[in-house]
Amino acid sequence: MNSTSAPPPSAAIAVQGLRKRYGATAALDGMSFDVEAGTVTGFVGPNGAGKSTTMRVILGLDAPDEGRALIGGVPYGRLRRPLSHVGALLDAAALQPGRSARNHLLWLAHSQGLGARRVDEVVEQSGLGAAIGRKAGGYSLGMRQRLGIAAAMLGDPPALLLDEPFNGLDPEGIVWIRGYLKALAAEGRAVLVSSHLMSELEGCADHLVVVGRGRVIADTPVAELIARSSGGRVVLRTVARAEAATALAGVGGTVAVTGPDTLTVDGVGSAEVVRVLNAGGVPFSEISAHRASLEEAYMDLTRDSVEFRAAQSGEVA
């Protein structure tokens, strides 16, 4: 290796300062993040945020104008038998319709010097079963996603890149893939999975890289993010919404009505809420600390994206 600035050896995938323009549009604008072994990293952002371009750069398909991406410290283009270093699912629809799914896996296996036995193993894991002999052109999108994941697993790689793998999956499929990705991470693999819907990653991602306009907005463990978003919010169930709201507003709380008999209180701790309500004689049936959903946390983040972007560039500089 001739690298001058040594990449962190721990990072399975290192994305360092990627910039790329398509004409006047900056698709990537200083994209940097690491994907660690043993974690599922959610790669989240709206469509057009640069997720797919970043993945193509990691796989050596697109050349960045600046920056680099490394797999285990090595640029993709220098990998020999690359599918045994990183498996990827970019576009589940990228199949020759007249070729059977099994033959699709077979040529890919041959290109890595692997044989039919390995194909049978990944088919077994994918749950495609007997359908594997059918033409890929007749596959539903969900089956194509499973086939794409099977293809990514051919080389038994320590790192995986999956671009929108939840697209087109039925609820059962979404549950399957979440469990599968968690199991892969538990085996010590680094998994980068992109989605434009945060909810798809619920209960699956350990770490989040949130991107917008070609750069990272947030790069954080999921637990931390949710804790921050949940920050001191209290959910209150009461039949006397108006009285409760008045009383809590009186001590500086921000009250939002979230249901026929529920309120969310910001800015007042749960012990204080109990004290104020008891003091005012306002009845309530339940009080609990709010746990934000990933979706909410994401909305909080993107609402504050300007600040996050400023903070992020400060760290990089």
Add this chain to the structure above:
Amino acid sequence: MPAPRDGFAQLVHAEWTKLRTVRGWMIGLVVAVVLTVGIGLLGPAGSQSECGRADGSQGPCKMQSPPKDAAGQEVTDQKTFVRRTLSGDGSITARLTSMVGKYPAGGGSPTGDQGLVDGVLPWSKAGILVKDGTAAGSAYAAVLATGAHGVRMQYDYTGDLAGLPGPVSAAAPRWLRLTRVGDLLTGYDSVDGSTWTRIGSARLGGLPHDLQVGVFAASPDYAVIKDSFGGSSVTSGSSLATGTFDQVAVTGQSPGEWTVPANGEGNGPWNGGPGGGNGPGGPGGPGAPRNPDSTPGSHPGAVATGADAFTVTGSGDVAPASADEGSGKTLESSLAGTFAGLIAVVVVAALTMTAEYRRGLIRTSLAATPRRGRLLAAKATVLGAAAFGIGLIAAAAAVPIVTALERNKGLYVFHASTQAEIRLIVGTAALLAVAAVLALAVATIVRRGAVAVAAVIVVIVVPYVLATASVLPAGAAEWLTRLTPAAAFAVQQTSTPWAQVTHVYTPSNGYFPLSPWVGLAVLGLYAAAAYALAHRLLGRRDA
């Protein structure tokens, strides 16, 4: 960093798996064979020749086969030959003092003397001849003067060596000599009969003890080629050459007398006179010849003008016969369907690449093989090999099947050497292989199947069809088959364009301007250039 093993073979294996697992592509390759063989079969299948027989029934005609030399090459062997026997070793010497002739200026066969003008044709011949008997196609050696190519020593039809340049006249006579020692014939020429120059020697296999030696004259058909858009038309007619010899001397054992054919030599081609009669028609038959002696030089025949002097007028030629569509089928005509098979191969080759772009599969391929040049090379290897195999199967099937059918239909199939036949078959396979690589390269460059297929057809098949289908003037056809990838079809040519035979050597007549392998190399250059560009673009482009 220690590089794990990643052989090129596994990429070829992967590309082969890709090719064989799409049924449409495999069908396309089978279609290539079917088209190639099928169109070849249309030729003889469509030609129906029925001849009446003596018993009144109808049956297939037997096309008369031309005389052949010892190697099987068709030859023309028509001349007027004043001769005597030479037993064993010896020599013949003669002085040629004049050579004149007549030919039909408008081409075609003139009526009477109308349309005949004075003059010798470039390959009109008069000279001395040593021959193994008088049978057409037998071995010979000759030293002769020509209308425009000086003195030549020619032997066994295909041998041709240059002697003294310049035309013959009374002021510039030519002395000609041939010596025979066993099988070895040596030719000489001289301007004065005392200073002799050796032209060359030829060893004629298996000569008998007794040979025929003497003086002869012959003049090939005169052809006028009318060249235009819509093709070229050829009209030809017989011509005459008259040589005036004196001081004809034979040394060695030469029993008997001179045989002086007053009426040509057997079945001469002369049809210039009314009734076209010479040969077996004979005096008194329909179209009886005029007295040949009454107008010397206007009819094949010879007269002795002294003890050792002869004036010999001949028509025809002693030379290899050029294969011509009119008189038979060339071996390569059985592969007339190659262009159609080529189109099928080109479609498959282009689609194997453009389908990957269309489906986005190219990203999967390139992610699996980041060294992109190797991906292209593996694809080219697989497609080239598949196309070669398909071409080999198609050609190896079409050539024997079609020629057998042609012979069965009574058509004459021109001789081709085993070497030429192998070249025809292997060359056709190579033509398809290189075209497949060209199609792959163009497909990689343009990334659109229809565009790639159209482009390759336009550069290979269209020029080929235009040049060979008598659509263009011969000059344009020759340039097309010299400069465009269609030049590669020269690899199928089995007939030889003889320098010493005037003939219509045009692409539409089956003769390409470039030699077989050079023609194929032209296509190879186009393919290499396209491949280099494809390699460069594939390496630089975002996928």
